[in-house]
Amino acid sequence: MKAVSLAVAIAIAVTVNVESEDWGGVVDHGADGGFQVVGSGGQAGSNASPASSTSNGPPTEYLRAPICVSVSRQDLSPACPNNDPVLEYCIDGSEARYPLWRRTQNPDGTWTDWEFIEDYYCLGDAALLAAIETEWTQLQPQPSDIELQPNTGWVIATVPTVAMAGDAPRLHQATLLGADVEIVATASGYRWEWGDGSHTTTQDPGQPYPNATLTHTYPHAGDAATVALTTTWAGQYRVNGGAWHNFDSTISSASTPVDLVIYDPRSRLVNCNLDGNCRLAALD
DSSP, X not given: OOOOOHHHHHHOOOOSOXXXXXXXXXXXXXXXOEEEEESSSOOOOTTOOGGGOOSSSOEEEEEEOOOBSXXXXXXXXGGOTTSOBOOOBOXXXXXXXXXXXXXXXXXXXXXXXXXXXXXXXXXXXXXXXXXXXXXXXXXXXXXXXXXXXXXXXXXXXXXOEEEEEOOOOEEEEEEETTEEEEEEEEEEEEEEEOSSSOEEEESOOOOOTTSOOOEEOOSSOEEEEEEEEEEEEEEEEEETXXXXXXXXXXXXXXXXXEEEEEEOSOOOXXXXXXXXXXXXXXXX
């Protein structure tokens, strides 16, 4: 995008009855245009110029123009002599509004250097970001599946029980304030409650036997133990297919608990079918 010409911008006439953004007497004439106001809070007519000002303060000019890549002095940046403006983009993919610059006229008729007073900004970002954050905090990801080995509904005390959790990312899509928003929730932590008063917190979803990485050993036999799992999810979002951004907060989900019976480590006869599911054999 071409930089705005200083000469053209300074020559633009100003009226105060323009339905546009106002900075206490500063009338904006477009996202990339120049505008001028006379004095601090004074009003300028349609043919106003600093030389004919009767306001309380010195003539002041404002300009929306980009920062330039090749200009090291900020006060020269609005000119962009090498036609190399820095472009910033909003979260919806649109181009951000140019920075705002200001300079005032000295008593001898010369002008001060341009002063950078407002950075690039996106008018709709705050509302859209708030809507996306609300969508994230109210999101209820499908809970992780609990898988135990053995998966018989009972385990043996003093023998490690292998535990695993489903860790597939969850994708959520929504239309917020007219923008297409994609949210991805990725499991970032797990808290296992084993039902015997102990718990394990880990980032490891676990692996199946014989390469198990997450196990729990019940020290004693018991009539019942309930295994519960809470998964913490980290999130990212993008708008209209643009770049991904991270959420600062996390959310959580609770899996359906699994009830177990804990047997003592005595030898027992079992019946197993072809699927590998076993149950205690009836004893005469």
